Every structure is written in C-alpha cells, then in structure tokens.
Amino acid sequence: MMCKKLKKLVAVLVAGTMVMGMTAVTAFADDKDYEIVVVPKDASNPWFVRMDTGVKEYAEETGLNVYQKGTDVIDATKQAQLVQDLIAQGVDAICVVPVDPQSMEPVLKQARDAGIVVIAHEGASLENVDYDIEAFSNAGYGAFIMDNLAESMGEEGVYTTMVADVTNASHNEWADAGVEHQKEAYPNMTLLEDEPRVESHDNGDTAYNVAKELLKKYPDLKGIMGTSSFDAPGVARAIEELGLTGKVFTSGTGMPADNAELLKSGVVKSLTLWDPALAGKAMISLALKVLNGEEIAAPVDLAVDGYNNLTFREGSETVLEGEAWIVIDADNVDSFGF
Numbered sequence: 001m002m003c004k005k006l007k008k009l010v011a012v013l014v015a016g017t018m019v020m021g022m023t024a025v026t027a028f029a030d031d032k033d034y035e036i037v038v039v040p041k042d043a044s045n046p047w048f049v050r051m052d053t054g055v056k057e058y059a060e061e062t063g064l065n066v067y068q069k070g071t072d073v074i075d076a077t078k079q080a081q082l083v084q085d086l087i088a089q090g091v092d093a094i095c096v097v098p099v100d101p102q103s104m105e106p107v108l109k110q111a112r113d114a115g116i117v118v119i120a121h122e123g124a125s126l127e128n129v130d131y132d133i134e135a136f137s138n139a140g141y142g143a144f145i146m147d148n149l150a151e152s153m154g155e156e157g158v159y160t161t162m163v164a165d166v167t168n169a170s171h172n173e174w175a176d177a178g179v180e181h182q183k184e185a186y187p188n189m190t191l192l193e194d195e196p197r198v199e200s201h202d203n204g205d206t207a208y209n210v211a212k213e214l215l216k217k218y219p220d221l222k223g224i225m226g227t228s229s230f231d232a233p234g235v236a237r238a239i240e241e242l243g244l245t246g247k248v249f250t251s252g253t254g255m256p257a258d259n260a261e262l263l264k265s266g267v268v269k270s271l272t273l274w275d276p277a278l279a280g281k282a283m284i285s286l287a288l289k290v291l292n293g294e295e296i297a298a299p300v301d302l303a304v305d306g307y308n309n310l311t312f313r314e315g316s317e318t319v320l321e322g323e324a325w326i327v328i329d330a331d332n333v334d335s336f337g338f
Contacts, residue, residue: 036066036093036287037086038280039079043070045202046255047229047276048097050338054277058284066284074202076100076167080107086116092291093117095283100167101125119287121279122170124319130290133282135274135306135324137313138170142177144325145251145272146186149178149225152249152269156188157222160195160214162235162252164202164228171227172197178225192221200231207234211250215242226252229273233259236267256328256336263330270329274306277338278324282307286320296320 038055040048052068059066069086071078076099084107086094094111098104101123108128111118120132135141149159161178163171175197182189195214200207207230215221215238226232232252239248245267254271262268285302298320300310306324313319328336 031062031064031288031292034065034092034288034291035090036064036095036284037091038066038068038283039082039086039094039096040068040070041079041097041099041202042074043068043072045074045229046258050255051097051276051280053338054275054280055284057277058281064284064288068280074099076103080104083107083111087111087114090114091116093119093284093287095119095121095280095287096123097121098123098126098169100165101169102167117287117290119283119290121283124173124313124316125169126318129318131286131296132319133279133286133307133310134170134313134319134321135279137321138173139177139180141272141325142174143181145174145225145227145253146178146181148251148270148272148327149223149249150182150186150189152251153189153223155186158190158192158218158220159223159225160192160221161197161225162200162207162210162227162231163197164230165199166197168227174227175225189223192218194218200226200228200234202228202230204230204234204237207231208237211235211238212242215239215244215248222248224248224250226250229253229255229258232268232271233262236262240267254328255338256333257338259328260333263328263333266330270327272325272327274324274326275336275338278304278306282322 040051055068071082079099087110094116105128108118112128118129120126120129123132126132161175163175179191198210224235232250232254235250239245253273259271282302282304298311301308307322310320310322313321
C-alpha cells in the first residue's frame, strides 16, 4: 500500500506535468489528507481536557483529521510510548506537550527521522522539534506571577516556589524568572533558603500537603509562588485550613471555573493562565503551515487569538512566543466559560 507521503509526492509530480506553472504548494492544498495528533501530558487533567475542546473545535471548523490522544496519567514513559505508536501509525504531524523534555528527545528524533512534523508546546528546551510554541515569554510570565504574589504579600516577607516537577521545563523557567524579578523589584522579599523549590507533581492534594508541611515547618513563610494549575489552589486549601487567610498568600496558574470560589473568597487574589484550547489550535495551525511548506518567518500569524504576532525567542530559531496570557480575579472569573 502506498504511504500518504508518497501519495502526496506523486500528486505533486502528476499535477506538475498536467498544468503549466502549477507550484508544489498547490498540490498540497487539500489539507484533509493530513493526520495531525495532539499529545498532551495526560488526558484526564482538566487543563488538557480544555485543550481537547479546542482540538475538537478545530476539527469541526475545518473538517481536518486532527484529534487529541493522551495517556491516562502523567507519565513520561507512557507518553514516549504513545508517540512511538503514532510514529508506527504513520501520522503526518505530532503536536506534543512533553512531560519530561529530556526523556522525550530520543522519540521525537525518531519521529522527525520518519518525516513526521513535530510541534511542541511548553517544551522550549527541546531540540528535536520543527518548532515550539510558547503562549508568551516564559521570563515575562514568571515575573508577572511574582508581581501578583508580591502585591498580595505587601512586597515583603519570605516566600518559596512550587513546580509540578523539577524536570518540567516551563514551570522551572517561570519560577526562575519570578525569583530573578523578585531580587530586582522586591528587595524586602526573601526566597526560603532551605527549600527554595518544592514539587506538587501536578496534583492538588500534593500541593496542599506540601504547603501544610512548609507552613508548619517555617512559621515565617508568607508566600508560595505556584506554577502548575494545581499549585495555588492546593496551597490555598492549606492556608484556609490552618487559619492563615490574610497572613499567608499564594499566586500562580489556575483554571477559572475550578477556582471561582477561591478567588471570590479572597484567599487567592488573582491567578494567571492561557487558554489551553487556543494553544491546541495554535499547534495544529503551525503544523499545517510546516506540512504545506510555508516559510515560517516572524511575525507569524496562526489566526488564533494570542498567537497572531508570534516572534522568535532571542537566540532561537525554533521557539516562538505569543501574547496569550490572561489574568483572572474575582471580578472576571465568571466571564471565561471554562
């Protein structure tokens, strides 16, 4: 049986012999031949359930063969195996949000060696990709989370940072940037020396338990900067349970509907995020451009809100950054619809 890529090549050659002046690009005009798969960190996390909503909307709006396929839990080994299965399946493009970028490198190399387009999100450190899309500058986002935490803390006191895992590239970039911004902008704040970074493993209960332990162990701790969408909500539960509302503060990333009550109660002043549904659409749109042989030159317009003016990260030829962050607070939390 002739593979899809060979069929497309034949289409180009036949078209070229039949129509004078026809370009190769026009032979690729039927995007419905492509199979594009979005691989999230896992399929059950509400963040990636929302991403799946965007992928399905894209499929319905365009009629293209695009879909999301994830593992049942966040597990780097399972994610790598899923990608290997897709390589064997012969898909045209894989759009991946890596659990562990370093361990994903070999399998993504296999994909590219097989002629599969690879687009990543939250994987700026990856080398074996065509492109990585970031919703914004990671440094700017980390600084922004810190601004929100600093405002809540009155710009003074001891704080620490929380990430899903120390192997998570984007979370650690945000946390690093937040710390650097604190040193420059908020001299009366101090990073907890003994435990400057803790892990939640993308789990609200873990974030809650870790926060409780920290707050009991370090009575002077006044703030926890979260990065995972589970961090700040989990920390907020601990703050409430220990009767520390108004004395200890947290800020980070979170989903609007899941955190409406926390924001309205005042335990968390504000959260930041980007819409994962739009990130999913942006990955697919970029994959299509690459598959169709379009030149990727800044500014890149993917026709997706927040991804209309993508620019390359300084010093990189693969990492594209958008302007897609959103701030949610008590006043606007009910307006997002997710």
